[in-house]
Amino acid sequence: MYAQVIVDIVHENVAGSAAHPRTFSYLVPPDMKLSVGQRVEVPFARMIKEGVVVGFTEECDVPPDKLKSVRAPLEDYAAILPCLLTLARRMAEDSHCSLAETLRLMLPAEMRGGRIQVKQQPVVQLAIPVTDVDEAIAKQGRSQKRRMLLTLLRDGEIHTVGDLKMLVREPLEAIRQLEAAGLIRMTLQEVLRRPGGDAPEEPVPDPVLTASQQEVLDVMLPDIAQGRGKYLLHGVTGSGKTEVFIRLVRHVLSQGKAAMILVPEIALTPQMVSWFRARFGAVAAVLHSRLSAGERFDEWRRIRRGDARVIIGARSAVFAPCEGLGLIVVDEEHETTYLSDRHPRYDARDVAAWRCEHEGATLLLASATPSILSFAKARRGDYTLLEMPHRVGNRPMPEVTLVDMRKEIENGNRSVFSGLLTQKLHECMQRGEQAMLLMNRRGYNSFISCRSCGLVMKCPNCDVALTYHLYGGDGQLHCHYCGHVAPQPEKCPSCAGRYIRYFGAGTQKIEEELHKLFPNVSVVRMDIDTTSGKEGHAKLLDEFRSGRARILVGTQMIAKGLDFPRVTLVGVVAADMTLNLPDYRSRERTFQLLTQVAGRAGRGTLPGQVIVQTYKPEDEVIVAAAQQDYRAFFQMEFDRRRTGLYPPFTILSRLLVESQSERAAQIAASALHARCLALLEKHPQWKKRVLMMLLDQPSVKVLRGKARWHVMFKLLVHPETEAFVAALTEMAREPFEGADVYFEYNPTTMM
Numbered sequence: 235m236y237a238q239v240i241v242d243i244v245h246e247n248v249a250g251s252a253a254h255p256r257t258f259s260y261l262v263p264p265d266m267k268l269s270v271g272q273r274v275e276v277p278f279a280r281m282i283k284e285g286v287v288v289g290f291t292e293e294c295d296v297p298p299d300k301l302k303s304v305r306a307p308l309e310d311y312a313a314i315l316p317c318l319l320t321l322a323r324r325m326a327e328d329s330h331c332s333l334a335e336t337l338r339l340m341l342p343a344e345m346r347g348g349r350i351q352v353k354q355q356p357v358v359q360l361a362i363p364v365t366d367v368d369e370a371i372a373k374q375g376r377s378q379k380r381r382m383l384l385t386l387l388r389d390g391e392i393h394t395v396g397d398l399k400m401l402v403r404e405p406l407e408a409i410r411q412l413e414a415a416g417l418i419r420m421t422l423q424e425v426l427r428r429p430g431g432d433a434p435e436e437p438v439p440d441p442v443l444t445a446s447q448q449e450v451l452d453v454m455l456p457d458i459a460q461g462r463g464k465y466l467l468h469g470v471t472g473s474g475k476t477e478v479f480i481r482l483v484r485h486v487l488s489q490g491k492a493a494m495i496l497v498p499e500i501a502l503t504p505q506m507v508s509w510f511r512a513r514f515g516a517v518a519a520v521l522h523s524r525l526s527a528g529e530r531f532d533e534w535r536r537i538r539r540g541d542a543r544v545i546i547g548a549r550s551a552v553f554a555p556c557e558g559l560g561l562i563v564v565d566e567e568h569e570t571t572y573l574s575d576r577h578p579r580y581d582a583r584d585v586a587a588w589r590c591e592h593e594g595a596t597l598l599l600a601s602a603t604p605s606i607l608s609f610a611k612a613r614r615g616d617y618t619l620l621e622m623p624h625r626v627g628n629r630p631m632p633e634v635t636l637v638d639m640r641k642e643i644e645n646g647n648r649s650v651f652s653g654l655l656t657q658k659l660h661e662c663m664q665r666g667e668q669a670m671l672l673m674n675r676r677g678y679n680s681f682i683s684c685r686s687c688g689l690v691m692k693c694p695n696c697d698v699a700l701t702y703h704l705y706g707g708d709g710q711l712h713c714h715y716c717g718h719v720a721p722q723p724e725k726c727p728s729c730a731g732r733y734i735r736y737f738g739a740g741t742q743k744i745e746e747e748l749h750k751l752f753p754n755v756s757v758v759r760m761d762i763d764t765t766s767g768k769e770g771h772a773k774l775l776d777e778f779r780s781g782r783a784r785i786l787v788g789t790q791m792i793a794k795g796l797d798f799p800r801v802t803l804v805g806v807v808a809a810d811m812t813l814n815l816p817d818y819r820s821r822e823r824t825f826q827l828l829t830q831v832a833g834r835a836g837r838g839t840l841p842g843q844v845i846v847q848t849y850k851p852e853d854e855v856i857v858a859a860a861q862q863d864y865r866a867f868f869q870m871e872f873d874r875r876r877t878g879l880y881p882p883f884t885i886l887s888r889l890l891v892e893s894q895s896e897r898a899a900q901i902a903a904s905a906l907h908a909r910c911l912a913l914l915e916k917h918p919q920w921k922k923r924v925l926m927m928l929l930d931q932p933s934v935k936v937l938r939g940k941a942r943w944h945v946m947f948k949l950l951v952h953p954e955t956e957a958f959v960a961a962l963t964e965m966a967r968e969p970f971e972g973a974d975v976y977f978e979y980n981p982t983t984m985m
């Protein structure tokens with residue numbers, strides 16, 4: 235009997251290609267029991283390596299004297315479930331990488347290389363029948379400790395020595411004596427590290443469902459019973475989507491199956507976790523990157539053993555090792571965090587759909603602002619569309635007012651706050667309520683805008699804003715889709731105004747201005763700088779939730795899933811900020827962001843108001859967002875993508891080169907570009923599908939100390955394109971002298 239093993243090494247010569255993953259055959263010693271999916275230690279080129287058993291054969295063409303034996307299994311169970319092994323194979327094929335790489339996705343990182351150990355503690359229990367205990371106690375003579383221990387163990391349960399120590403002082407000697415007498419047994423038991431403790435919070439009574447919540451359940455429950463169906467739930471902010479998830483999960487559990495809830499980022503959805511903990515207690519497991527290594531490993535094992543049957547987690551939790559899956563929910567499905575664009579690339583939504591199909595489960599994507607991609611699929615019939623168009627309890631949608639910032643400038647107001655926003659902030663503070671202010675500034679670049687007429691400097695070829703590089707730039711404006719370069723204007727080319735400059739104000743500036751306006755009001759700021767560390771988000775959010783802080787200022791991270799009933803005012807400081815980011819998705823992002831952040835207002839019994847400041851109040855995206863009209867936005871954007879040849883009608887991708895040396899990066903990128911040209915000459919059928927291929931320096935020229943260059947592609951969606959993509963992927967896998975090459979497919983950003 236021979237075991238076929240995928241060795242955990244990704245070097246191409248070892249790993250083989252996606253189509254032909256290289257397995258190595260090993261002898262299985264006669265007394266060793268192994269199953270498919272089990273991790274093993276194997277000798278490999280004079281080293282000991284870890285690997286995964288992917289199959290068994292009766293024959294093997296390696297000469298017997300060359301054949302080596304499996305050294306030992308790493309665990310006594312299969313770490314990779316059969317369905318996940320199939321998934322890993324499939325992903326390796328789809329993303330043109332090795333099986334060793336996709337298998338890594340299926341395991342907690344710290345499990346590899348034996349970097350994490352199972353934690354154990356001593357426990358004791360009776361070794362005699364409970365009915366004999368009284369007699370044994372009577373025989374213990376004068377030892378108070380032994381009598382007490384036996385009395386405590388009389389319930390027949392397993393007790394940890396730690397617990398016993400709290401009741402019996404220094405019990406070890408007595409325990410040993412009882413053990414020697416054969417009355418009790420001491421063993422080691424695994425301890426699971428539970429993130430955030432395991433006490434379920436106060437049990438919460440179920441609210442009466444709203445009519446639309448009930449309708450959604452009525453449609454979905456029969457499919458859940460059958461283990462099928464793909465749904466897209468479009469429910470406005472505050473329509474009570476979470477309650478729907480809870481009821482569905484409960485139904486799934488009652489059928490003895492498991493459920494998975496994916497969220498964009500756990501730290502930003504603490505309420506989801508606490509709601510699920512409150513309702514489901516210890517059967518709920520949480521998986522995300524901010525857990526300690528030990529916690530993550532233990533949660534993973536609770537899932538693997540079937541002890542945790544409700545899994546809440548971020549992107550990578552989609553690979554959780556649960557059997558008998560009945561439901562996967564992808565909440566806020568429009569979020570880009572579901573995409574992993576680095577090798578091996580995957581979209582958690584696609585993986586979720588795949589698992590549902592293969593494991594007989596129901597898929598539910600949910601959002602107040604579904605992605606253009608998902609909504610298009612729903613319209614095509616790939617998903618069943620469900621809608622919850624009203625807020626719970628007939629609460630009105632917040633009223634959105636647009637403020638034209640050009641007029642503020644005309645009237646001599648150079649502050650970041652308009653007159654109206656300042657006034658509303660004052661009123662809100664006077665009423666003792668809370669406010670949230672969004673300043674969405676991200677990335678390393680900014681665009682140039684005229685503060686008098688609102689003109690944004692755009693690329694003449696591409697209909698995207700030109701960027702000005704705040705850090706390390708050359709003082710020029712760049713289009714990073716086509717490479718067009720323009721000098722920074724002194725005066726506005728449209729109105730000749732002199733207030734043409736880049737948007738620079740960030741959250742910190744806003745915080746300062748707030749301190750001037752409201753010296754006695756406590757303000758919390760949430761952005762990348764203030765939320766590092768394991769509990770960074772939680773502390774700040776607690777400060778706000780408790781009411782100690784009255785204003786929350788933040789970047790897009792405050793727009794997601796938060797539910798604060800006392801927030802009655804939401805201000806968006808500069809709505810255009812994201813609209814003009816040089817990315818074909820910037821309109822979609824802006825619409826999502828404005829709708830989501832507006833949805834944070836008026837979630838309690840108090841009505842909410844939203845002030846959106848903009849230099850372009852007539853922009854159709856801003857108008858649709860102010861009216862919270864998703865369908866109008868979808869139609870506009872879908873048509874624009876078709877005419878402009880953007881995804882989902884095309885594929886945008888690139889070969890990205892990073893190197894310590896700028897010159898090496900450029901040389902590598904030029905070489906790749908030349909090879910691509912040659913490939914296309916050789917394959918005219920591929921060439922027809924290439925709408926654009928460009929060698930260029932990305933707008934972020936240096937990242938984490940590495941110089942960057944790229945070759946960008948715009949490709950038609952077509953079967954021939956897949957072959958070209960495969961060739962590009964292979965190209966990126968070959969080692970390059972002094973440079974790293976990555977292939978990115980519809981990446982979240984081309985910067």
Ligand code: ADP
Nearest residue numbers: 441442443444471472473474475476477626797
């Ligand atoms: P969404 O995720 O759709 O924006 P949430 O799930 O956060 O909305 O729900 C909004 C609020 O409504 C929450 O405070 C939630 O507890 C409450 N809620 C949900 N369903 C009901 C219901 N049937 N009855 C009363 N309150 C509800």
Ligand code: ZN
Nearest residue numbers: 693696713716
């Ligand atoms: Zn351009």
